[in-house]
Amino acid sequence: MPRSLLTLCLLLALAACKPSAEESHTQAIIGAVLIDGNGGPPITDSVVVVSGSRIRGAGSRANVPVPAGSDKIDGRGRFLVPGLIDLHVHLGTRGGPGFTASDYTRQRIEKNLNAYLYFGITTVRSAGADREAGFEVRKAQRDGAPLGARMFTAGRGFTAPGGPPSQEIGKITRQTDDPDDARRQVTELASQQADLIKIWVDDAHGKQPKVKREVIEAILEEARKHKIPVVAHIATLADTAHLVDAGAAGFLHMIRDTEEIDPAFIVKLRDLRLVFAPTLVRQELAWLYTEKPRLLDDPGAARTLEPEVIAAVRALPKGQPSETALLEFERARRNTRRLASSGVLIGVGSDGGSSIDFPGLMTHREIELLVESGFSAVEALTAATRNGAIALGKLDELGTLEAGKRADLLLLEANPLEDVRNLRKIDRLMRDGQWIERDKLVVK
Numbered sequence: 505m506p507r508s509l510l511t512l513c514l515l516l517a518l519a520a521c522k523p524s525a526e527e528s529h530t531q532a533i534i535g536a537v538l539i540d541g542n543g544g545p546p547i548t549d550s551v552v553v554v555s556g557s558r559i560r561g562a563g564s565r566a567n568v569p570v571p572a573g574s575d576k577i578d579g580r581g582r583f584l585v586p587g588l589i590d591l592h593v594h595l596g597t598r599g600g601p602g603f604t605a606s607d608y609t610r611q612r613i614e615k616n617l618n619a620y621l622y623f624g625i626t627t628v629r630s631a632g633a634d635r636e637a638g639f640e641v642r643k644a645q646r647d648g649a650p651l652g653a654r655m656f657t658a659g660r661g662f663t664a665p666g667g668p669p670s671q672e673i674g675k676i677t678r679q680t681d682d683p684d685d686a687r688r689q690v691t692e693l694a695s696q697q698a699d700l701i702k703i704w705v706d707d708a709h710g711k712q713p714k715v716k717r718e719v720i721e722a723i724l725e726e727a728r729k730h731k732i733p734v735v736a737h738i739a740t741l742a743d744t745a746h747l748v749d750a751g752a753a754g755f756l757h758m759i760r761d762t763e764e765i766d767p768a769f770i771v772k773l774r775d776l777r778l779v780f781a782p783t784l785v786r787q788e789l790a791w792l793y794t795e796k797p798r799l800l801d802d803p804g805a806a807r808t809l810e811p812e813v814i815a816a817v818r819a820l821p822k823g824q825p826s827e828t829a830l831l832e833f834e835r836a837r838r839n840t841r842r843l844a845s846s847g848v849l850i851g852v853g854s855d856g857g858s859s860i861d862f863p864g865l866m867t868h869r870e871i872e873l874l875v876e877s878g879f880s881a882v883e884a885l886t887a888a889t890r891n892g893a894i895a896l897g898k899l900d901e902l903g904t905l906e907a908g909k910r911a912d913l914l915l916l917e918a919n920p921l922e923d924v925r926n927l928r929k930i931d932r933l934m935r936d937g938q939w940i941e942r943d944k945l946v947v948k
């Protein structure tokens with residue numbers, strides 16, 4: 505071996521052995537009420553030890569020693585919860601008053617990811633509208649760049665030619681009715697290392713074409729070969745049942761055409777550990793801002809949205825929601841509650857970034873909607889944390905505050921178990937072991 509190469513090897517070996525300054529930096533958050541994301545009772549006087557980017561210990565003060573030399577952070581009077589996970593977002597399409605999917609830029613993606621992070625959402629799953637710039641941001645993040653909320657992406661999702669959401673986002677979707685073409689396009693997504701594959705399975709109440717079943721089956725078969733999970737936008741029970749049989753891994757939105765769901769089917773959903781992100785807020789959006797204009801008074805709205813966007817939303821005409829829309833909303837809420845109480849995993853998804861569905865702000869509204877649909881606060885928080893990690897196949901890294909996990913956490917000023925809206929009262933926020941300066945995030 506040439507001497508220079510030998511020297512290089514030695515240097516590399518030394519570099520590998522010596523912990524970096526960051527890895528050896530240990531912090532201990534002491535005295536906070538710990539709500540760890542597993543759904544159990546809170547631990548009133550806790551210690552959470554963070555070393556580098558990972559949690560090294562979390563539990564009661566009696567059980568978790570504070571390592572000598574660690575930076576001590578006073579958590580008394582504060583509430584510690586895992587960073588939130590939004591399973592249903594669309595990045596890079598929100599900018600200015602308009603919803604302009606064509607103006608998709610890396611800068612916009614980064615601003616959106618910062619807006620999520622600002623609101624305490626440390627991880628997002630981007631569901632079907634990402635192009636090259638999205639993969640570039642994801643790569644930069646995985647190479648260590650601190651760019652907003654951690655991102656998982658489906659790349660560009662599938663629908664039928666002219667099917668939803670082509671009306672909103674044009675040619676961005678993969679519009680095909682040919683199973684062989686669909687298989688070829690799955691291979692393309694595999695080469696981009698898509699984290700998941702998205703299919704829109706919806707005909708907008710018979711008004712638009714719906715992806716053919718043989719295309720769905722081809723996508724799922726090919727995705728299985730590449731070990732990529734397939735997540736589907738659904739509306740009906742029949743399509744959901746077909747997708748389950750074909751091997752889908754999870755769902756966006758909720759069954760909303762019927763409440764007559766066979767209990768045996770619910771057991772199957774539970775046993776397969778399929779995660780639904782009901783995205784109730786997307787249904788509520790038609791009347792949300794006219795009925796709850798105070799939502800726009802949230803300081804986070806002014807921080808993350810341009811004044812002209814807020815003004816445009818305030819000026820929306822107060823329309824009467826259609827009977828169908830209200831009926832489907834109530835059905836979706838009741839089905840969400842019924843599935844959850846039968847043990848089916850429910851996650852949180854906002855559809856943030858589409859239409860006037862604002863990043864982060866609407867993630868919090870979705871959590872509130874779960875509570876308004878009958879979840880306890882701790883169930884809603886578990887949906888927004890642990891269940892999100894399960895949906896991503898990342899429960900070993902994300903979703904709860906336990907030893908070994910990534911240190912993504914929120915230190916809150918008020919108890920989220922008394923009122924989930926307190927999840928917005930963020931005192932401090934950590935992602936990957938780094939405190940985030942929220943005030944400095946570029947969000948718009």
Ligand SMILES: [Zn+2]
Nearest residue numbers: 592631855858
């Ligand atoms: Zn969506």
